[in-house]
Amino acid sequence: MNNFKLKIGALLASTAMMVAVSCSDDFLEIPPVGELASAQLSSLAGLDASLIAAYSQVNGRGNRLGSPSNWVWGSIRGGEANKGTDPGDFTTINPIQRFENQAADGEMGSKYNVCYEGIARANSVLRLLGTAGPDVTENDKVRLSSQARFLRAHFYFELARVYNRTPYVDETVDYGSGLEEVKNDKDLWPFIIADLEYAVANLPATQPQVGRVNQWAAKAYLAKVYMYTKEYSKAKPLFDDVIANGVTSNGLKYDLVPYYDDMFRGANDNHQESVWAYQAAAGTGSVLNANPEFDLNFPYNTGPAGPGNCCGFFQPSFTFVNAFRTNAQGLPLLDKSYNNPANEVKSDMGVPSGDPFTPDAGNLDPRLDHTVGRRGIPYLDWQDHPGQAWIRNQPNGGPYSPKKYVYARSEQGSFQDNSSWTPGYTGINFMIIRFADVLLMAAEAEIEVGSLEKAREYVNRVRTRAINSKL
Template identity: 55%
Template sequence: MKTMINFKKTVVAAMSFLMIGVSCNDEFLEVLPTGSLADAQVGTKDGIEGLLIGTYAALNGVFGNRFEGPNHWVTGSIMGGEANKGTDAGDYSTINPIQRYEADPTIGDFNSLWNGRFEGVSRANKVLAALAVATDVSAADAARIAGEARLLRGHFYFDLKKHFNSIPLFDETVLPADIPSIPNTPDVWGFIEADFQFAYDNLPAENGPGRVNKWAAGAYLAKAYLYQQKFGPAKDLFTTVIEQGVTSNGLPYDLLDDYAQIYNAENDNHAEAVMDVESANNTGSTANANYFDDLNYPYNTGPDGPGNCCGFFQPSMELANSFRTGADGLPLLDGSYNDPANEVDNIYRHVFTNDNDESTFVEDPDPLDPRIDHSIGRKGIPYLDWIEHPGSAWIRSFPYAGPYSPKKYIYYRSQENSFTDGSSWTRGYATMNYTIIRFADVLLMAAEAEVEAGSLDKALEYVNRVRARAANSEFWVQEYDGSGPAANYVISEYTSFPNQDFARRAVRFERKLELSGEGHRFFDLVRWGVAAEELNAYLDYESQYLVTKFGGASFTAGKNEYYPIPQTQIDIQGSDVLSQNPGY
């Protein structure tokens, strides 16, 4: 069992405590709506802390829809070309048009994402409204609580902004009855910045594991600057966070020596966790575990693999090829990793004919970045402490989704029933924390800001710091028999960034390699203004093998950069209040 503070686990008890206190007089006739709390109940420090816990609980979703999860495995990774939906065409078929960039406003998953994030906003607003009238909260506690609530609210709005662009905006002073008349607007960055700035100015550096702190606020504020191309302020603030930042439990920010330990539940609340979502098991509800990932395991593994379901979220062939390196150990920034003129342009070394016929398979002998086998389950390579990935036996449909399995945020055989919650329909409820922002992400965002500000040497330092960790051969994936590394891993640091264009490509590609499968890719491509170019090239490549899925699919510039405003919300509030995004 985990020992860290877990807000999801304690929220039910806290809210139940707040509900106590019914007097025996005629006031019992004045019944509050279900789920409501009287002002007196939330006007105390304990009551407000309970509301704050409920706001933390919204970080990984409220209504149980997988699109609400903080990892954005569909909207960030699949849509960013680094993964395919996986399984087969008939399973969770509403994702099929989404991954073809043919999303429809009536798809219910978008409405669930919208509802879940605005529920988080609402909960944060309730904390702030209660705090404004509280009588027993010290000034120090009030500043801390408000800082936590505003950082969480800023996160929910940031998430809405990067998905939908144009959203309704309201704070704790707006009456609930007035919210349905608030129109959507793309002009929300100033509000988000103000929330993050307040949190940065008012939160302590050490705030206890599981809670946000000053440095998480600083990293998120710098990220907001980066999204707006405010490279100077982003660079300065990232520098401060890198040099002075600590985790909420007081560890100086640093890269872990072992890349795999980022995704190990036994190592939660580590030095690389800038902001994460806590998880717990055996609490009476799998919603407290990583329910949003319950489909994202190799298919039909039986006792020899994790989850025993369901074959979703299969890394793309284009992503796998991206881990190729040259003999110098550097990435192939020219895109030649997909060049059919190579001896074999597909790392799997398998022609996708005759369904699951693997008779042509041979393990790839060419140089690879070692992070590939911490990120992608590949045939013949040890899959954590389970078995060597068997290939087709763990894949539902090669022709539909390709040959690979997800490997990040997967639990180990040794952790079954101790760091998993097996109380529901699948064993696949893992309980490692999901990291919304981690230190390698901060270093690479800082490198990006340095490049755009013209500081190429500093950008080189940050990128090489990330690559040096990956190059530590002590932590490469090893063969089970102890005979050495599981593949031909060749990686080195850059000797220089000769010009800004090269540096820009190197930093962006490093984000692709380092953060693959963590939900960032689509949003990176959009903010860089290259989504149409990159994703249409991805579709062209992947459709050579997965024609049943991607034949005829395309990314439409000016439309697909953002998701449609849910039609359900337009129907509720009226088209005179909410306007649909262009192209839908």
């Protein structure tokens, strides 16, 4: 009996020792599933992944009104295009087009939210650099911070030109407390300029990955910002430098693509005219990696004879099309007489596709038919645009279809994604700044400082490419 008690006592003692050992604090410290530790994020790989997350926000991540093309905030509000489709489709765009939108309207926060998500991601990179791991060199810190600050400047630039003043939040602001107290009482432009100046001073001329921004993109962007702040004398030397010496991130000397439409073909992405673009890829398993902002902006009801098959949005306006009218010398009608009845571009408004129609035979800028789909004119490599048959509601949106950033028949399945509800997701990069933009902004800066002949040289360089880009 005593022997049995001794055995029981020994067992209890050993069990107690095991419990004592196993019940340390470490037992309670279970790493959260699906969450990276700060040490992982502060490593070189973690920091670069965080930076890529900031880059990925540039395309709007599926929020059509948050994208950098500003096809609603810029082109539709500016009169270049109508919403298109039917009046009852995506009705929240209607008051934006009519300049009747209110702060509480559903889409008013779309771009705001997209940009602040991008800013938060850029700030996260900058904050993590403060606790960078031992594998992160000083050169790495500069390389990463200069890209993050460029991206932050981009998102604030988008906010400034759509909303004017919004709260300025940088990496020093504590997101956990008091964020809602940050006011929108500061001018954003000095902060944007400071970030871009840092990017100019620290970014390399080329990058190992073409999608990353380089010093020349930063100079072009900074010059563009100076145009907005009307500091033309500061913009001009930057434009001079970019035009004379600038190269793409993959080392191509900046220049115009010789044939206009070639710059919008996926196989030519990251060409010499692409100063900065977000990278789009089809067939990755997620359409958010493609070009997700234009999925609605295709001809309607095309079937297999045309691209997209949906949804008839973003229809070029009559005023926009008429502005391509030129005189006998090929010069635009700068007095806006293009809207006079005698100069209006002939359209098939109200003409069924089965009825005869002859397109306008007057003088037109060749860029019109690379930009706008109109009846009787080849629509990329698909077929001649049939007119009303590809328009969802002519009385509502007019007779025209969008054409830029539309995939060609030859690009189906390669630069176009078939994995979603619509085939309208493309793998065609969207160029946020083109070299043609640089030339035309530089021309404006030259005019402002009194160099009219230099301005004419830049404009004619762009016009010469247009002349040589006939269908």
